[in-house]
Amino acid sequence: DKFAVIMAGGSGTRLWPLSREVKPKQFININDGNCMLIQTIQRICEIVPADKCFIVTNKELLDITWNTVKDIIPYSNLLLEPEKKNTAACIAFATLLLKERFGEGIVCFIPADGYVKEHKPYKEAIELAFTVAEKNDDLVIIGIAPAYPATGYGYIQIDNENEAEKVLTVLRFIEKPDLETAKKLISTGEYLWNSGILAGSMDSIIRSLTEYLPEHYIKIYEAIKHVNEENGNTYIEKAYNEIQNISFDTGILEKCNNVYVVKGLFDWDDIGCIDALSKTMASDADGNAIKGEYLGVDTFNSVIVGEDKLIVTMSVDNLIVVSTKDVILVCPRNKAQDIKKVVEKLRGNG
Ligand code: GDD
Ligand code: MG
Structure with missing residues (x-):
């Protein structure tokens, strides 16, 4: 059987103040429609039925997550981690729980913060990833032709001898390079972006864990045996407390030898900062991306997001202005990536 698991337990500080500790970015509405989480589920439900579609998140986000998805998937499909311990833990936890419940199958893990323009090529890529994962019993990731030298993504060097093929093999992974390296x-022409979408049989994922992150495997596996006991949660809390905070990319994919790549022929972005979000917003003739009530005079190439009051700008350009109930943010558009510094400062770490 095919399963889909949406990873939705991250934070996303660069979208502050639209994303907050209690309302991370997957709950932000995009394209004048539903939030990213719902749009992700709707896309994947065209391939995998809703009862086989799971969400991994953490206890703190349970209420907001359930309120958001309750009309689409069953409650028992929410898999709750005790804390945020990055994607290796998330993938290990979900795979081992699914293994326990269903025995075997192919699982596709999908980040909850992706923006996808065209559904058809997306669907085709995921279907192909399921097929390749099943046929080869190995891990498969979806790569995207890079549109610009992004520093917020992982890069995959592909074996492009069979350039025309949609299925390639990975030569090397490079996670989040600096700008110079990204340009190089x-x-x-040998690199694709890592979309973060990963497919594999339950057994191939477990195999990669036992080989490269055995602690993750053993601790989570042992803890999961107790899930149905009265104080079962304490076991998983302890396991999470003890395991390393590491991404699946760094902990496993970078070290694996045989990972396949399916080339996704769709326009894709991780909505990682407000500038990226702007491409999902309405725009005017002066190059401004606008959401909410707005009046601009001689304003150009700016991103304006208003949640509850009229925003007015005059004689400015390349600005970001975000107004929420309790915060107003104004900064140059080219500093969108740096907003995480503000969050660190607010948290008292900067
Ligand atoms: N449940 C759970 N638990 N989900 C998590 C956790 C966790 O501890 N940590 C992250 N996630 C979720 C996030 O909510 C997001 O949907 C997804 O996993 C990926 O995590 P991010 O934190 O957004 O990763 P990233 O964007 O910095 O980098 C990854 O994704 C890029 C593409 O979007 C890497 O895979 C990059 O190589 C890749 O290019
Ligand atoms: Mg991300």
Whole structure:
């Protein structure tokens, strides 16, 4: 059987103040429609039935997550981690729980913060990833032709001898390079962006865990045996407390030898900062991306997001202005990536 698991327990500080500790970015509405989480579920439900579609998140986000998805998937499909311990833990936890419940199957893990323009090529890529994962019993990731030298994504060097093929193999992974490196990687034509979408049989995922992150495997596996006991949660809390905070990319994919890549032929972005969000918003003739009530005079190339009051700008350009109930943010558009510094400062770490 095929299963889909949406990873929705991250934070996303660069979208502050639209994303907050209690309302991370997957709950932000995009394209004048539903939030990213719902749109992600709707896309994947075209391939995997809703009862086989799961969400991994943490206890703190349970209420907001359930309120958001309750009309689409059953409550028992919410898998709750005791804390945020990055994607390796998330993937290990979900795979081992599904293994326990269903025995076997192919699982596709999908980040909850992706923006996808065209559904058809997305669907085709995921279907192909399921097929390749099943046929080869190995891990498969979806790669995207890079549109610009992004520093917020992982890059995959592909074996492009069979350039025309949609299925390739990975030569090397490079997670979040600096701008210089990103430019170099792109100029070689040998790299794709890592979309973060991963498929594999339950057994191939477990195999990669036992090989590269055995602690994750053993601790979570042992803890899960107790899930149905009265104080079962304490076991999983302890396991999470003890395991390393590491992403699946760094902990496993970078070290694996045989990972397949399916080339996704769709326009894709991780809505990682407000500038990226702007491409999902309405725009005017002066290059401004606008959401909410707005009046601009001689304003150009700016991103304006108002949640509850009229925003007015005059004689400015390349600005970001975000107004929420309790915060107003104004900054140059080219500093969108740096907003995480503000969050660190607010948290008292900067
Ligand atoms: N349940 C759960 N638990 N989900 C998590 C956790 C966790 O501890 N940590 C992260 N996630 C979720 C996030 O909510 C997001 O949907 C997804 O996993 C990926 O995590 P991010 O934190 O957004 O990763 P990233 O964007 O910095 O980098 C990854 O994704 C990029 C593409 O979007 C990497 O895989 C990059 O290589 C890739 O390019
Ligand atoms: Mg992300």
